[in-house]
Amino acid sequence: MNSPELNNLPPIKLIPLNDESLPAGHDRQRKASTRPPTDIRWVKVLEFLRSNNLAPNSRKLYERELKRFLGWTQLHYHELRLRHFGQYKEYLMEVCRTDTGKSLSKSSINAGLAAI
Structure with a gap:
């Protein structure tokens, strides 16, 4: 299961989807300036x-x-x-x-x- 190809993959980075999971001091204004996608x-x-x-x-x-x-x-x-x-x-x-x-x-x- 530990093949050399798997060891060369970059680590997975989780991206939060809500404000509660953002680290303290993160710029919360960016979210307010984004608009929802147009239907x-x-x-x-x-x-x-x-x-x-x-x-x-x-x-x-x-x-x-x-x-x-x-x-x-x-x-x-x-x-x-x-x-x-x-x-x-x-x-x-x-x-x-x-x-x-x-x-x-x-x-x-x-x-x-x-x-x-």
Whole structure:
């Protein structure tokens, strides 16, 4: 098991993923300045919204509903199947609420599905 090739490997260096495991005095500001990776799906949504000549209210509706959908799933568009739309409709009916805490109306659910 102790072959010469294994002895020539460099030591493994562990890199902490959270602030608690950083040594004292480590520059914690660096983490605050880094931005999370951009979700390519959202970039495509923005391209769609910019490329279409939509009325301001329509644009807001599409943006809100597509943002909600992307928050619900991590799937890319080519991975979506009919069952996912059924699951999303169920999510809209049972989980999503308005600002006042009411269930979404049928027209709001339909708008959410139509935006996709």
